[in-house]
Amino acid sequence: MRTAYTSDQIRAAERALMARLPEGTLMSRAASGLASACVRALARVRGLVYGSRVVLLIGSGDNGGDALYAGARLAARGARVDAILAGSRAHQAGLAALRAAGGRAAEFAPDAARELVSAADLVMDGLVGIGSAGALREPYGTLAGLVADAPGLVVAVDVPSGVDASTGRVDGPAVRAHATVTFGAYKIGLLVDPGASFCGTVELVDIGLGPYLPDADVAAPTAGDVAGLLPSPAAESDKYRRGVLGIVAGSDTFTGAAVLSVGGAIRAGAGMVRFASVEESVRYVRARWPEAVTTVLAPGSTGVLDDIGRVQAWVVGPGLGTGSHARDLVAEILGTDLPVLVDADGLTHVARDRSLLRRTGPTLLTPHAGELARLLDVPREDVEARRIEHVRRAAHELGATVLLKGSTTLVAEEDRPVRVNSTGTPWLATGGTGDVLSGIAGALLAGGLSCYDAASCAAYLHGLAGRAAAAGSARGARPGGEAAIAALDVAEALPDVVRAL
Ligand SMILES: NC(=O)C1=CN([C@@H]2O[C@H](COP(=O)(O)OP(=O)(O)OC[C@H]3O[C@@H](n4cnc5c(N)ncnc54)[C@H](OP(=O)(O)O)[C@@H]3O)[C@@H](O)[C@H]2O)[C@@H](O)CC1
Ligand SMILES: Nc1ncnc2c1ncn2[C@@H]1O[C@H](COP(=O)(O)OP(=O)(O)O)[C@@H](O)[C@H]1O
Numbered sequence: 011m012r013t014a015y016t017s018d019q020i021r022a023a024e025r026a027l028m029a030r031l032p033e034g035t036l037m038s039r040a041a042s043g044l045a046s047a048c049v050r051a052l053a054r055v056r057g058l059v060y061g062s063r064v065v066l067l068i069g070s071g072d073n074g075g076d077a078l079y080a081g082a083r084l085a086a087r088g089a090r091v092d093a094i095l096a097g098s099r100a101h102q103a104g105l106a107a108l109r110a111a112g113g114r115a116a117e118f119a120p121d122a123a124r125e126l127v128s129a130a131d132l133v134m135d136g137l138v139g140i141g142s143a144g145a146l147r148e149p150y151g152t153l154a155g156l157v158a159d160a161p162g163l164v165v166a167v168d169v170p171s172g173v174d175a176s177t178g179r180v181d182g183p184a185v186r187a188h189a190t191v192t193f194g195a196y197k198i199g200l201l202v203d204p205g206a207s208f209c210g211t212v213e214l215v216d217i218g219l220g221p222y223l224p225d226a227d228v229a230a231p232t233a234g235d236v237a238g239l240l241p242s243p244a245a246e247s248d249k250y251r252r253g254v255l256g257i258v259a260g261s262d263t264f265t266g267a268a269v270l271s272v273g274g275a276i277r278a279g280a281g282m283v284r285f286a287s288v289e290e291s292v293r294y295v296r297a298r299w300p301e302a303v304t305t306v307l308a309p310g311s312t313g314v315l316d317d318i319g320r321v322q323a324w325v326v327g328p329g330l331g332t333g334s335h336a337r338d339l340v341a342e343i344l345g346t347d348l349p350v351l352v353d354a355d356g357l358t359h360v361a362r363d364r365s366l367l368r369r370t371g372p373t374l375l376t377p378h379a380g381e382l383a384r385l386l387d388v389p390r391e392d393v394e395a396r397r398i399e400h401v402r403r404a405a406h407e408l409g410a411t412v413l414l415k416g417s418t419t420l421v422a423e424e425d426r427p428v429r430v431n432s433t434g435t436p437w438l439a440t441g442g443t444g445d446v447l448s449g450i451a452g453a454l455l456a457g458g459l460s461c462y463d464a465a466s467c468a469a470y471l472h473g474l475a476g477r478a479a480a481a482g483s484a485r486g487a488r489p490g491g492e493a494a495i496a497a498l499d500v501a502e503a504l505p506d507v508v509r510a511l
């Protein structure tokens with residue numbers, strides 16, 4: 011599990027560690043790790059450090075200090091290093107170290123800064139780190155703008171300036187980095203969008219903070235975590251013991267969502283899928299997934315539970331419609347004490363009548379930002395700007411496990427760390443991939459995982475399967491070697507992804 015922390019939590023840990031170490035030790039560890047990362051990056055793009063042009067953007071705090079010391083190390087290896095001093099002051103010892111190593115420094119001036127940045131092989135962003143508050147002030151905002159057009163590599167020091175380290179919120183201009191070298195521990199804002207999308211690859215430099223960190227409020231499962239949680243059949247398994255998933259989805263108008271949800275469940279390893287819907291949807295599901303056992307519901311009828319047979323968990327909602335028949339079906343399923351995943355139209359019914367969620371069994375809700383906004387009755391933009399806050403609030407207010415879909419997917423449950431998933435790819439932004447996700451998570455629920463684990467594992471596998479489908483291989487693609495996918499491709503890619511875990 012990769013754990014992540016707020017700025018305050020990091021600061022408290024740093025204070026405790028610093029009290030035991032000679033002054034300057036932590037900054038020296040940070041700068042050394044930062045310089046090594048820059049050396050590796052320059053070696054990759056230029057072949058050598060000697061003679062490369064490095065520009066340091068320096069703010070008034072210790073974030074600038076890290077960059078100045080790292081710049082001094084690069085200057086000592088023959089790089090041509092220029093620091094742009096953008097703050098009201100600069101870290102004096104760091105500045106002296108840079109000058110002593112042959113680097114240069116000058117106050118910010120717009121034309122000179124533009125010229126330096128446009129000629130740099132590498133730009134180091136040491137404007138602000140965890141000490142940042144609010145939107146970037148000038149001239150930092152202008153510098154972030156110049157960096158957007160920089161032809162060279164952009165390496166953010168600790169956090170891309172403009173990204174709120176504790177939440178991932180971005181209010182105004184921010185530095186868009188190819189790589190972020192972060193110290194001591196991951197900050198939450200590096201894992202959660204929109205902040206995460208500004209980081210590029212994130213490299214963690216160990217400065218010895220580990221023993222001083224508190225329990226994390228945010229964590230990102232790794233491949234090993236997911237592999238350890240996934241149910242796998244044993245010698246004495248049969249289809250019932252592996253977990254039977256009931257899916258109530260689709261309508262006369264929306265038949266595709268049902269096919270996709272059932273596909274996700276079958277490819278994710280449900281022992282059996284029992285599918286109930288109106289005739290039109292059943293016809294499409296039967297044609298595409300003969301493995302599913304289907305039940306036709308007469309228009310307007312409920313009583314699914316009497317007809318369909320025993321299941322260990324339910325998925326209800328994809329393509330179900332928003333009319334009264336659909337509402338009755340959602341109510342009937344939520345009336346059981348089994349684990350229930352509610353998605354798509356099912357969420358509309360729950361948003362209209364929250365009392366549906368007063369139940370004894372566990373509930374997993376899987377909204378995207380718009381659906382969560384309706385569940386909480388807040389503007390969608392608020393959810394998108396402060397995703398962690400809203401997903402936590404939803405879990406608390408609705409008494410359910412909540413999986414918030416998006417470019418990073420979050421899973422929240424009361425009194426547990428929010429789980430973050432970033433395995434996905436923008437290629438997943440295509441109609442129907444969410445329906446596949448509902449089937450995957452449903453299969454894992456039926457297989458015995460808790461809502462929290464089923465949701466986190468499903469998001470992880472779904473993201474990887476999206477990548478594999480876009481790349482045409484579970485081993486990934488060469489840069490630029492990806493292509494558009496259809497939602498069902500994601501389901502089809504699942505077995506390869508699980509094999510490669
Ligand atoms: N502590 C440790 O052990 C270690 C810490 N380390 C490093 O220290 C970093 C934290 O350093 P920090 O505390 O000095 O804060 P930091 O982020 O550099 O800047 C804060 C200053 O910026 C300003 N400012 C604030 N908001 C602004 C805005 N919106 N727009 C513009 N300016 C703004 C404001 O100053 P002002 O200009 O207002 O006087 C404020 O004082 C951390 O990220 C890591 O890199 C490592 O060396 C490892 C060991
Ligand atoms: N930019 C993106 N990067 C990664 N994953 C994404 C991105 N956009 C969407 N996704 C994923 O694709 C899926 C879309 O689901 P959803 O919005 O419910 O679509 P639909 O209703 O069409 O099925 C979610 O799992 C979401 O996390």
Ligand SMILES: [K+]
Nearest residue numbers: 135138169171
């Ligand atoms: K920074």
